[in-house]
Amino acid sequence: MTAEPDAEALYQQAPCALLLTNEKGLILQVNQTFCHWLGYTREQLIGVRKLQELLTVGGRIFYQTHWMPLLVMQRSIAEVKLDFLTADGKVTPMVLNASRRDHNGGVFDEISAFIVADRIRFEQELLQAKRQAEDALQRHVALEHELNRQRELAVDRALFAEQMIGIVSHDLRNPLQVVSMAAQYLRSLDMSERQSAMLGHISDATARSQRLINDLLDFTQARIGQGLAVSRAPVQLDRAIAAAVDSLRLLYPQRTIVFSASDEALFCQADADRLAQLLGNLVSNAMTYGDGTTPIEVRVAAAQGAVEITVHNQGKAIDEAQLSSIFSPMTRGSEAGREVRSVGLGLFIVSEIAKAHGGIVEVVSSAQAGTTFTTRFPAYASAGH
Amino acid sequence: MSVQARNNVVIKGQGPLTLVFAHGFGCDQNMWRLVEPTFAKHYRTVLFDMVGCGNSDVSAYDIDKYSTLAGYADDIVEIIQEFGEGPVVFIGHSVGAMAGAMAAKRSPGLIGAHAMVGPSPCYITDADYPGGFSRDDIDALLATLESNYLGWSSAMAPSIMGNPEHPELGVELTNSFCQTDPDIAKRFARVTFLTDSRADVRELREPVLVIQSSDDFIAPKAVGQYLTEAITDCRMVVIENEGHCPHLSQPAACIGAIQTFLTQTCGRLHA
Numbered sequence: 001m002t003a004e005p006d007a008e009a010l011y012q013q014a015p016c017a018l019l020l021t022n023e024k025g026l027i028l029q030v031n032q033t034f035c036h037w038l039g040y041t042r043e044q045l046i047g048v049r050k051l052q053e054l055l056t057v058g059g060r061i062f063y064q065t066h067w068m069p070l071l072v073m074q075r076s077i078a079e080v081k082l083d084f085l086t087a088d089g090k091v092t093p094m095v096l097n098a099s100r101r102d103h104n105g106g107v108f109d110e111i112s113a114f115i116v117a118d119r120i121r122f123e124q125e126l127l128q129a130k131r132q133a134e135d136a137l138q139r140h141v142a143l144e145h146e147l148n149r150q151r152e153l154a155v156d157r158a159l160f161a162e163q164m165i166g167i168v169s170h171d172l173r174n175p176l177q178v179v180s181m182a183a184q185y186l187r188s189l190d191m192s193e194r195q196s197a198m199l200g201h202i203s204d205a206t207a208r209s210q211r212l213i214n215d216l217l218d219f220t221q222a223r224i225g226q227g228l229a230v231s232r233a234p235v236q237l238d239r240a241i242a243a244a245v246d247s248l249r250l251l252y253p254q255r256t257i258v259f260s261a262s263d264e265a266l267f268c269q270a271d272a273d274r275l276a277q278l279l280g281n282l283v284s285n286a287m288t289y290g291d292g293t294t295p296i297e298v299r300v301a302a303a304q305g306a307v308e309i310t311v312h313n314q315g316k317a318i319d320e321a322q323l324s325s326i327f328s329p330m331t332r333g334s335e336a337g338r339e340v341r342s343v344g345l346g347l348f349i350v351s352e353i354a355k356a357h358g359g360i361v362e363v364v365s366s367a368q369a370g371t372t373f374t375t376r377f378p379a380y381a382s383a384g385h
Numbered sequence: 386m387s388v389q390a391r392n393n394v395v396i397k398g399q400g401p402l403t404l405v406f407a408h409g410f411g412c413d414q415n416m417w418r419l420v421e422p423t424f425a426k427h428y429r430t431v432l433f434d435m436v437g438c439g440n441s442d443v444s445a446y447d448i449d450k451y452s453t454l455a456g457y458a459d460d461i462v463e464i465i466q467e468f469g470e471g472p473v474v475f476i477g478h479s480v481g482a483m484a485g486a487m488a489a490k491r492s493p494g495l496i497g498a499h500a501m502v503g504p505s506p507c508y509i510t511d512a513d514y515p516g517g518f519s520r521d522d523i524d525a526l527l528a529t530l531e532s533n534y535l536g537w538s539s540a541m542a543p544s545i546m547g548n549p550e551h552p553e554l555g556v557e558l559t560n561s562f563c564q565t566d567p568d569i570a571k572r573f574a575r576v577t578f579l580t581d582s583r584a585d586v587r588e589l590r591e592p593v594l595v596i597q598s599s600d601d602f603i604a605p606k607a608v609g610q611y612l613t614e615a616i617t618d619c620r621m622v623v624i625e626n627e628g629h630c631p632h633l634s635q636p637a638a639c640i641g642a643i644q645t646f647l648t649q650t651c652g653r654l655h656a
Binding site for chain 2: 023024052056057058059060061062064065066068069070072073081082083127
């Protein structure tokens with residue numbers, strides 16, 4: 001004969017704690033489960049202890065500031081976690097639901113509770129992880145802030161350095177001019193062969209310094225001014241470039257420069273002096289990095305409303321890695337060594353001149369075909385140029 | 386942002402004297418539901434939520450400003466300046482009362498009298514002061530607040546409905562009442578339980594009423610006793626009540642004590 005489980009057994013042995021209190025929290029009924037969890041007898045609790053007296057101090061404050069007002073105002077409360085103390089003082093976290101009922105003129109609170117030790121551990125880990133994530137985020141934000149600050153400082157320093165270059169270059173022009181004029185004057189005097197050779201060195205060095213200073217001034221103008229200044233005027237491009245090639249042949253008598261152009265005259269609007277400078281920089285680059293035994297080829301051509309100036313040399317291909325930054329200032333060929341005359345502004349100025357003409361400069365380089373720089377810009381300036 | 390929106394300021398009654406009600410730690414202005422309507426019949430009543438609580442504008446919660454009681458006191462000064470007419474009677478519960486004391490100090494003349502419900506100027510016991518708690522106790526409370534974080538959004542909305550026979554409590558408040566961003570709740574708890582306002586209350590010169598519960602775990606009788614000795618013009622009324630919210634559990638007794646206090650001090654306020 002099996003005994004039917006009855007409601008009383010369910011109440012006493014339920015897998016959750018069940019309590020009935022009056023509105024002050026005094027325990028009026030409590031099931032075995034709750035007594036068992038906290039290590040009290042029913043007699044020790046019923047009519048003797050208040051629910052809040054079984055909580056930790058933190059729990060008791062929470063009870064006063066949240067639990068009680070919520071029960072009064074809402075008459076029910078759900079999923080509140082409170083820490084209980086067992087008879088021997090062990091902290092036991094429970095999650096509680098409660099609802100308030102009026103019965104026979106009295107007010108009673110019905111409460112159910114579960115121990116949530118494992119869940120609390122899990123939640124603590126979540127909270128810990130959340131705190132760590134917040135800390136990491138905070139560190140990240142701080143780091144980003146610091147990086148931005150450093151970046152601004154670096155930009156300021158770079159701008160200052162570039163302005164400094166501009167000012168110093170500008171100020172060096174006058175004393176160089178004096179040196180140059182004095183050298184010219186000395187040329188008219190009689191002097192020994194040795195003196196004449198020394199004067200030649202002075203003139204060469206002065207000319208090189210002047211070119212370098214002009215490059216630096218162009219560089220600062222391009223970087224911190226309104227871009228490189230060009231004044232475009234009608235130009236017959238094939239003639240202008242042919243003339244520039246002639247001057248370069250005088251400058252580099254030991255090398256062959258081959259010039260070619262399409263048959264018809266090639267008119268465009270451009271700054272002829274700037275184009276000569278562009279060509280000079282490209283040819284000088286080809287001299288420095290190309291194969292010294294083969295000619296340098298210069299060509300001008302028309303291309304769909306645009307004009308092109310190409311400079312080609314044979315020789316070792318330019319590194320893939322270097323190609324991407326070849327037009328940035330302070331970039332120069334790796335094998336060129338220290339005797340190279342410029343600080344790496346030549347190709348930067350080339351690209352700035354192309355840009356100022358509304359055009360571009362491109363480079364293609366391979367061991368078989370050699371290296372070709374192509375400058376392309378519209379033959380006629382559109383409005384605004 | 387307007388002061389009204391920031392603190393969810395609500396003006397209810399009309400009358401020659403303004404009563405400003407400040408809630409304490411835990412909930413919001415709804416805590417005054419059983420007390421304020423009686424006064425709205427004869428007085429201009431002003432209710433508000435501390436920033437971060439109830440229906441205040443949470444976007445106004447500035448961590449630095451509200452890391453000390455002064456941030457809350459400054460808000461109270463602005464609320465009284467904008468919505469009070471003449472010196473007001475400031476009725477504050479718990480930490481709300483201390484914020485009122487600080488506001489009175491920061492802007493003298495705004496508050497003519499203080500009614501403090503369950504006040505404590507300092508919760509931590511020291512050599513010659515019976516605050517009732519240790520620093521560890523407060524840390525345990527902060528942990529309890531934090532561990533109620535995960536269930537917070539659902540915990541405070543009742544999934545088991547209370548009895549419908551109490552319509553006066555209203556349904557509309559069930560979702561916002563006592564619901565606070567857990568991070569803000571924890572910061573506010575820190576301000577509430579770690580601020581030492583003993584110097585502020587000693588400087589109060591206005592008449593003060595302390596409504597002391599006979600059995601209040603958070604603000605015990607010894608603390609009320611301390612206040613009557615520390616404050617120049619202070620009277621204490623002890624209400625037979627268990628808990629920290631007599632304005633909820635014994636509203637009639639609270640109303641009586643405040644009414645008596647108003648009759649005693651009103652003449653002086655209008656003078």
